[in-house]
Amino acid sequence: MADKRGIARIGARALGGLIGAGVAVVAIAGATLLPLPDFAIGAPAATVRPVPADQQRVCPGPVLALAADSGSATQASPIGEATTSYGTDGPDVQVTDLKPDSDGGHGSETPQALTVSTPHGSRTPPLFAGAQLQNAASDDLAGLTSAACAEPAADTWLVAGATSLGQTSLVLLANPTSVDATVSLSIYTETGTVSAPGATGIVVPAGGQKVVPLAGLAPAAAAPVVHVQTTGGEVVATMQQSFEQGIQPQGAELTGGTGAPSRQQVIPGMTIAGLAKVTAAQSGESVGVEFPAVRIFVPGDKDAEVTIGAVGEEATAAGTSYAQTVKSGNVAEIPLENLKDGSYTVTVNSSVPVVAAARTTSIGTKTRDFAWFVSSEPLRDTFLAAIPSGAGGTLHLTNASEKDQKVTVTPDGGKPTDLVVPAEGAANIGLSANRYTVTNADGLRGGVTFAGDGLTSAFALAPPGPLAAPIDVYAH
Known part of the structure; x- marks a missing residue:
């Protein structure tokens, strides 16, 4: 036990x-x-609020002609003068003439930089807009051209131009900054990438302009697309295209940058006029007369399955849609058939990111012209639109939402006018030369067109770039 x-x-x-x-x-x-x-122990930090930079816009200046002086085949010369309209709700606009890459003089014969100071402490930039218009007429170059005065950028896509028989295209580079800009041009055509040694290392001097003839880099190109990239200063890039058949000028246009590569591109206000005359001219095999078309480039390495919809604005016949495969690295032009005279919103939906723009031709009793329409970004609630004097202007607004949107358009010194932009539709309003404040436009996309007998031109409306946000700085 x-x-x-x-x-x-x-x-x-x-x-x-x-x-x-x-x-x-x-x-x-x-x-x-x-x-x-x-x-x-918390890391010591200080919040730095950058001083808001001045807001800048650049108007590209008058159209240029090469070899106007027989003694210099590559020298650009201005043809006539452009009229400019600009305005702001902030401090006064300061206007500076940039040094032209031509034998032009001053003022309206040169690119102009418009500058507005941003008040200290502002969270949004001041309302600011400018635009130019010119009805050029010479023995070699004629047509209606317009352009928005645009913000400088380090990356721009130009979807326009041609260097085939009778076509002349110039890449206009304007640098309003205080440092030189080094520019590289990547050029693509219907046959693929263009290898052009002279397309890189292009120096655009501070406060100056550089004109690059596209034919010297991509000869005999029917459908070029140019990607403009810069280091150092930023530039405003514009494509000038003109067409001459025999000894007869057949139109001219200035085209700014289109939207960055995206799976959807929205082109507001594409306007078709005198399509019956265009059809008759095509039947007669007239060179340079083309049906409305969309130019598309696929910058990636995958082919794009593309659907294009053209929807008529109010009082315009209903549009239609198109589908096509576009090869990567190549530029394609897709004709927009079965449309009638009127204004349309063109929407490009793609399986991969693309860039795009649309082109139309106008034939009048004595003259012929063409226009390029680029894609645009959503606008803010309130913006300014500048309409220069010259041909009658039309403001086009596109509404992708499911509700009607009523905007108010008020001219300087005038009475406001309401415009209802229908859901998933578009509307337009005719405007005379003036500056206009447009309110309740948040999310809409817009453009401005000009038209006359055998004259046409257009530019897109763009929201301002954001101001610099406060930065938290941590000490090591």
């Missing part, structure tokens, strides 16, 4: 062990649950 004292000693020891373990558990749990002293 076991010793009762031994059993008691063993039991006491086991009990003591259990009690000790329990105390340890309680101690650990207490250490876990009870708040411990916080000895962490």
Whole structure:
């Protein structure tokens, strides 16, 4: 029989062990649950609020002609003068003439930089807009041209131009900044990428302009697309295209940058006029007369399955849609058939990011012209639109939402006018030369067109770039 004292000693020891373990558990749990002293040291930081930069826009200046002086085949010369309209709700606009890459003089014969100071502490840039218009007429170059005065950028896509027979295209680079800009041009055509040694390392001097003839880099190109990239200063890039058949000028246009590569591109306000005359001219095999078309480039390495929809604005016949595959690295032009005279919103939906723009031709009683329409970005609630004097202007607004949107258009010194932009539709309003404040336009996309007998031109409306946001700076 076991010793009762031994059993008691063993039991006491086991009990003591259990009690000790329990105390340890309680101690650990207490250490876990009870708040411990916080000895962490926060990293010292300071919030830096950048001084808002001045807002800048650049108007590209008058159209240029090469070899106007027989003594210099590559020298550009201005043809006539452009009229400019601009305005702001902030401080006064400061106008600076940029040094032209031509034999032009001053003022309306040169690119102009428009500058407005941004008040300190502003969270949004001031309302600011400018545009130019010119009805050029010479023995070699004629046509209606217009352009928005645009913000400088380090990356721009130009979807326009041609260097085939009778076509002349110039890439206009304007640098309003205080440092030189080094520009590289990547050029793509219907046959693929163009290898052009002279397309890189192009220096655009501070406060100056550089004119690059596209034919010297991509000769005999029917459908070029140019990607403009810069280091150093930023530039405003514009494509000038003109067409001459025999000795007869057949139109001219200035085209700004289109939207960055995206799976959807929206082109507002594509206007078709005199399509019956265009059809008759095509039947007669007239060179340079083309049906409305969309030019598309696929910058990636995958082919694009593209659907194009053309929807008529109010009082315009309903549009239609098109589907096509566009090869990667190549430029394609897709004709927009079965349309009637009127204004349309063209929407390009793609399986991969693309860039796009649309082109139309106008034939009048004595003259012929063409226009390029680029894609645009959503606008803010309130913006300014500038309409230069010359041909009658039309403001086009496109609404992708599921609700009608009523905007108010107010001219400087005039009475406001309401315009209802229907859901998933578009509307337009005719405007005379003036500056206009447009309110309740958040999310809409817009453009401005000009038209006359055998004259046509267009530019897109773009929202301003954002101001610099506050930055938290941490010390090492």
